[in-house]
Amino acid sequence: xxxxxxxxxxxxxxxxxxxxxxxxxxxxxxxxxxxxxxxxxxxxxxxxxxxxxxxxxxxxxxxxxxxxxxxxxxxxxxxxxxxxxxxxxxxxxxxxxxxxxxxxxxxxxxxxxxxxxxxxxxxxxxxxxxxxxxxxxxxxxxxxxxxxxxxxxxxxxxxxxxxxxxxxxxxxxxxxxxxxxxxxxxxxxxxxxxxxxxxxxxxxxxxxxxxxxxxxxxxxxxxxxxxxxxxxxxxxxxxxxxxxxxxxxxxxxxxxxxxxxxxxxxxxxxxxxxxxxxxxxxxxxxxxxx
Amino acid sequence: xxxxxxxxxxxxxxxxxxxxxxxxxxxxxxxxxxxxxxxxxxxxxxxxxxxxxxxxxxxxxxxxxxxxxxxxxxxxxxxxxxxxxxxxxxxxxxxxxxxxxxxxxxxxxxxxxxxxxxxxxxxxxxxxxxxxxxxxxxxxxxxxxxxxxxxxxxxxxxxxxxxxxxxxxxxxxxxxxxxxxxxxxxxxxxxxxxxxxxxxxxxxxxxxxxxxxxxxxxxxxxxxxxxxxxxxxxxxxxxxxxxxxxxxxxxxxxxxxxxxxxxxxxxxxxxxxxxxxxxxxxxxxxxxxx
DNA sequence: CATCCTCTGAAAAATTCTTTTCATGACACC
DNA sequence: GGTGTCATGAAAAGAATTTTTCAGAGGATG
Numbered sequence: 001x002x003x004x005x006x007x008x009x010x011x012x013x014x015x016x017x018x019x020x021x022x023x024x025x026x027x028x029x030x031x032x033x034x035x036x037x038x039x040x041x042x043x044x045x046x047x048x049x050x051x052x053x054x055x056x057x058x059x060x061x062x063x064x065x066x067x068x069x070x071x072x073x074x075x076x077x078x079x080x081x082x083x084x085x086x087x088x089x090x091x092x093x094x095x096x097x098x099x100x101x102x103x104x105x106x107x108x109x110x111x112x113x114x115x116x117x118x119x120x121x122x123x124x125x126x127x128x129x130x131x132x133x134x135x136x137x138x139x140x141x142x143x144x145x146x147x148x149x150x151x152x153x154x155x156x157x158x159x160x161x162x163x164x165x166x167x168x169x170x171x172x173x174x175x176x177x178x179x180x181x182x183x184x185x186x187x188x189x190x191x192x193x194x195x196x197x198x199x200x201x202x203x204x205x206x207x208x209x210x211x212x213x214x215x216x217x218x219x220x221x222x223x224x225x226x227x228x229x230x231x232x233x234x235x236x237x238x239x240x241x242x243x244x245x246x247x248x249x250x251x252x253x254x255x256x257x258x259x260x261x262x263x264x265x266x267x268x269x270x271x272x273x274x275x276x277x278x279x280x281x282x283x284x285x286x287x288x289x290x
Numbered sequence: 291x292x293x294x295x296x297x298x299x300x301x302x303x304x305x306x307x308x309x310x311x312x313x314x315x316x317x318x319x320x321x322x323x324x325x326x327x328x329x330x331x332x333x334x335x336x337x338x339x340x341x342x343x344x345x346x347x348x349x350x351x352x353x354x355x356x357x358x359x360x361x362x363x364x365x366x367x368x369x370x371x372x373x374x375x376x377x378x379x380x381x382x383x384x385x386x387x388x389x390x391x392x393x394x395x396x397x398x399x400x401x402x403x404x405x406x407x408x409x410x411x412x413x414x415x416x417x418x419x420x421x422x423x424x425x426x427x428x429x430x431x432x433x434x435x436x437x438x439x440x441x442x443x444x445x446x447x448x449x450x451x452x453x454x455x456x457x458x459x460x461x462x463x464x465x466x467x468x469x470x471x472x473x474x475x476x477x478x479x480x481x482x483x484x485x486x487x488x489x490x491x492x493x494x495x496x497x498x499x500x501x502x503x504x505x506x507x508x509x510x511x512x513x514x515x516x517x518x519x520x521x522x523x524x525x526x527x528x529x530x531x532x533x534x535x536x537x538x539x540x541x542x543x544x545x546x547x548x549x550x551x552x553x554x555x556x557x558x559x560x561x562x563x564x565x566x567x568x569x570x571x572x573x574x575x576x577x578x579x580x
Numbered sequence: 581c582a583t584c585c586t587c588t589g590a591a592a593a594a595t596t597c598t599t600t601t602c603a604t605g606a607c608a609c610c
Numbered sequence: 611g612g613t614g615t616c617a618t619g620a621a622a623a624g625a626a627t628t629t630t631t632c633a634g635a636g637g638a639t640g
Contacts (some may be wrong), residue, residue, distance in 0.1 A: 017518055020587060031410060036370040052589040057629060078371060080326040101413050106546040123391055150444035157437060242549035248542050256396040259532035294627060331597060344618040347599060
């Protein structure tokens with residue numbers, strides 16, 4: 001077999017599973033900012049990847065090249081192809097032209113959403129919410145709708161590891177009143193409510209408010225009716241070239257919040273995570289002894 | 291004066307009058323197919339231009355470079371500038387926040403992940419998966435782990451609206467064997483398996499394969515062991531300035547897939563969605579008459 | 581816990597690349 | 611034609627890069 005027709009990137013990917021740790025590290029480094037990162041000398045790229053030069057030699061030989069010079073020659077050809085032919089390989093993500101691949105159009109949209117959302121977002125709001133969520137004395141309740149339920153679950157799963165007293169409400173609204181009953185003053189209800197707002201969210205929010213709970217809402221730019229009852233609201237852009245709305249930026253904020261909370265209570269969290277990991281391991285052992 | 295701001299091409303042009311015959315010949319050769327022609331060793335470009343290596347050294351020094359390596363380094367930078375990073379690097383995303391605010395750092399990381407993932411991602415893979423999922427004769431099974439379960443659910447919820455025969459496996463692996471039993475040849479198992487890979491995923495994938503199912507895996511750049519059994523694998527970048535991995539880009543691909551599938555079967559989907567919306571409305575009416 | 585195996589990088593060896601030196605030849609000017 | 615200057619490349623010297631060797635680290639296995 002010859003390496004000719006496939007790109008170096010392809011070859012790396014197809015061999016990725018066979019690579020050792022240091023080699024994977026090197027492959028990462030090469031694919032990062034590919035193919036330019038492979039233009040320098042073997043010494044340079046070894047240093048950039050944090051591995052030794054022999055590792056580079058071994059890997060390129062494993063990939064099927066005669067040696068580093070051979071490897072680099074292929075890379076040069078690709079660079080040439082890429083530069084002299086802008087359509088080749090670089091058509092993805094590049095042009096905004098109509099008819100581009102759905103991935104490109106989506107990427108453009110997401111970029112726009114992210115930028116717009118961050119421009120509108122008050123960092124003070126973000127910081128306040130982060131500090132609210134960091135307060136371990138407050139109970140945390142997560143709820144989402146049909147589509148956003150997954151986001152609520154994602155948030156919940158992480159926060160459950162980080163801190164105690166977290167609860168995920170079923171997306172089925174019939175059980176919500178019971179949860180509301182359990183809320184105490186100072187507890188926090190995190191609501192995900194995006195276009196095609198669920199009517200029951202308002203009832204839930206109202207009930208929670210009556211019990212003295214703080215409310216945080218994730219919604220779109222038009223705003224869930226529940227947002228009016230909220231202490232803090234994140235208005236996220238959700239536009240996508242699709243019949244559906246995009247939750248990507250919402251997830252982005254959720255992840256940033258997770259990190260902010262985790263970071264502000266790291267010492268306590270660390271212990272918790274250790275214990276939890278232990279429990280998971282044990283569960284596995286129980287499940288499949290040996 | 292430093293060479294920094296001007297391109298190598300500019301420098302050559304501005305010095306062209308001062309060059310000797312052999313040097314002009316060399317300069318021609320370099321400008322022809324610029325800048326790729328300057329990527330090789332000094333020997334190579336000397337040969338290509340039909341001059342001797344000392345001529346090359348003399349010329350690049352005359353142009354103001356320290357030596358050939360210096361000259362080539364500048365060329366590499368230009369190649370990089372020409373090829374890379376279509377996504378503008380933003381110093382600051384959120385307004386009124388220091389560049390080091392977690393939101394800004396997260397935004398940088400996510401954009402890097404997105405860019406890298408799209409660079410590595412083969413659109414053919416994407417299209418193949420989209421067309422697999424569009425085939426309504428195939429049953430669809432979604433499964434995720436502890437953290438990725440939410441992603442599986444998100445994907446599932448949408449696909450359930452778009453097409454029939456979709457199933458979400460519980461994240462609890464004890465029930466997986468039964469699901470595997472139900473799979474038919476041609477069915478598709480969509481696996482989300484990201485760092486801290488779940489051991490049972492491999493068993494599930496193996497069982498599914500035995501039943502003749504196709505496997506699609508969403509994993510990270512290091513690759514779930516289950517990816518080896520998969521027909522198609524998405525290697526998504528998940529790095530974040532956090533103790534946790536980021537699922538944002540994974541969600542991005544999921545959403546793009548949802549749109550691709552929906553789009554390819556829009557007529558059928560439209561009817562389905564209408565009916566479904568009707569059902570949801572009815573449910574609400576039942577629940578809360580009036 | 582001993583043994584095997586694989587992976588890894590330090591260091592040496594081999595090779596290639598880069599620069600310098602220098603001899604030759606071309607050309608201009610006296 | 612003599613002389614000097616400059617351009618040029620062959621070849622040597624010098625410096626790097628690339629490859630190979632090898633020993634130790636670390637992990638798996640019995």
